[in-house]
Amino acid sequence: xxxxxxxxxxxxxxxxxxxxxxxxxxxxxxxxxxxxxxxxxxxxxxxxxxxxxxxxxxxxxxxxxxxxxxxxxxxxxxxxxxxxxxxxxxxxxxxxxxxxxxxxxxxxxxxxxxxxxxxxxxxxxxxxxxxxxxxxxxxxxxxxxxxxxxxxxxxxxxxxxxxxxxxxxxxxxxxxxxxxxxxxxxxxxxxxxxxxxxxxxxxxxxxxx
Numbered sequence: 001x002x003x004x005x006x007x008x009x010x011x012x013x014x015x016x017x018x019x020x021x022x023x024x025x026x027x028x029x030x031x032x033x034x035x036x037x038x039x040x041x042x043x044x045x046x047x048x049x050x051x052x053x054x055x056x057x058x059x060x061x062x063x064x065x066x067x068x069x070x071x072x073x074x075x076x077x078x079x080x081x082x083x084x085x086x087x088x089x090x091x092x093x094x095x096x097x098x099x100x101x102x103x104x105x106x107x108x109x110x111x112x113x114x115x116x117x118x119x120x121x122x123x124x125x126x127x128x129x130x131x132x133x134x135x136x137x138x139x140x141x142x143x144x145x146x147x148x149x150x151x152x153x154x155x156x157x158x159x160x161x162x163x164x165x166x167x168x169x170x171x172x173x174x175x176x177x178x179x180x181x182x183x184x185x186x187x188x189x190x191x192x193x194x195x196x197x198x199x200x201x202x203x204x205x206x207x208x209x
Contacts, residue, residue: 005018006018026094037080039054039079058081061081067081098121102179105176117142119175121154126178131201133166133168134164135167136168140157140158168196170193194206
C-alpha cells in the first residue's frame with residue numbers, strides 16, 4: 001500500500017484532495033456508484049489504467065475508508081469492491097464536476113473511449129421524480145434509480161432488474177447536449193430525439209412535459 005501523501009495544508013479542500021486527488025480515484029468512485037464491482041470489471045471499464053495503478057488506488061481507498069473489499073457468497077465466490085457511506089457521499093461531487101466539465105466534451109476524439117453508463121450521472125441530474133429508468137444507447141444499455149436511497153447504487157449496467165417506470169432510447173449526441181445544458185430532457189423528448197415508453201409516473205411526466 002502506498003504511503004499517504006498530503007498537501008499538508010489546513011484547508012478542507014486540500015484535505016479532500018489528499019484522499020481523492022490522485023489520478024483515477026474519482027473515476028473508480030464513478031464506477032463503484034453502480035454497486036459492487038469485481039476488479040476485472042473495473043479494469044475493463046477504466047480503459048487506460050494499468051493493473052498496478054488500479055490495485056494501488058483501490059488499496060488507498062480501502063485505507064481511507066472510501067471503499068471496502070468483500071467476497072461474494074457461492075456460487076459467485078469472487079471478491080468485489082464497493083463504496084462505503086463516506087465514498088457514496090462523493091456522488092454530488094462527481095455530479096458537480098461533470099457539470100463543470102461538460103463544456104469540455106466538444107467533438108469526440110478518435111482516441112476517446114466511451115461506455116454507455118458514463119452518461120448515467122448527467123441523465124440522473126436531468127431526471128426529476130423517483131423510480132427506475134432503463135436507458136438504451138447504441139453503445140449499450142444501463143439503468144438509473146432516480147431519487148435512489150443514499151445507501152444503494154444509483155445506476156447499473158444492462159437492462160433494468162425489473163419492469164422500469166420508464167424506458168428511454170436516445171443517442172450519444174443527445175446525451176451530450178443534455179449534459180452540457182444545451183437541451184433539457186423534456187425538450188429532447190418533444191423534439192423527437194428521445195423515445196419514451198412505459199406506464200410509470202416518470203414516463204408520463206416526460207411525455208407530458
